[in-house]
Amino acid sequence: MSDVQVLASSASNMQHIRDGIMVVNTETIAGKVITQNLGVVGGSTVRAKHVGKDIGAFFKNIGGGELKAYTELLDESRSEAIARMVADAAARGANAVVNVRFATSGCSHTVPQS
């Protein structure tokens, strides 16, 4: 635990350590031993862009290509979902989250994310 905390304080802005919690999508963390399983943690969010960006994306869609507004939207959503997952893990006193999986789906008329 202390190793992870030291690592976190020295590189707090790195993507892989959030609030002292290591997040990986492999089943183990190299060099660390899992001593306690605290259960499944998760985080989700539903987001949409404002109608102006939606209209812009609709027009861009006619010509095809990358829809940057939506790329940005999903990036924001994912960061938020991860932050919530990390908060959930922190509330349980965890110091790492392993085997992370993502799922995205659209609902209603907006373009959302989980």
Next chain:
Amino acid sequence: MVDASVICWGPFLLIAALLSVFGILWTIIYPILFLYGAIFSGRNLDKSMNKIMFREKNSIEHFGKDPLSTLKGAHIVGGIRECGLVYSGVVYSPSHWQLMIAWINGLFGGRIDIIHRVISVGRAEATQRLREQAQADGWEEVLNVRIDTAEMTPASNPKGTKAVEVFAYGTGVKYS
């Protein structure tokens, strides 16, 4: 009783004017964009693919090999010093022209190459961004890479924006 002359018509007229302007713009812009898609979307796809291949070459030169793998790390002999999540995504859409061609292809069945090309470019872009993200974060290899594709068109609004999101993620590692 409300006198008709007292009703304020301003907001109604404003909304009507806005809708008319939108209608006029739509009738002018849609055919132009559709034609643009018909003429340039194929070429734009080729151009993006070429750019991605170039960037991929640069990344592979930087890492000395393709950093992405679906292995779980058992092949790394010296051990791993540090690891963490790395992810990237891209939303890619076919043009309405390509969708029309795909619809015609769909009538006959078989391969729909035109959409396959769009999704291939999206996938190549997402994996290339993952490589660049790994490079920016200083990882030496990315393990357990998964590529997730999500449709951006909600089932409740099938006439809305038609796009796919390709999302790639994995665990970046540094060797000890």
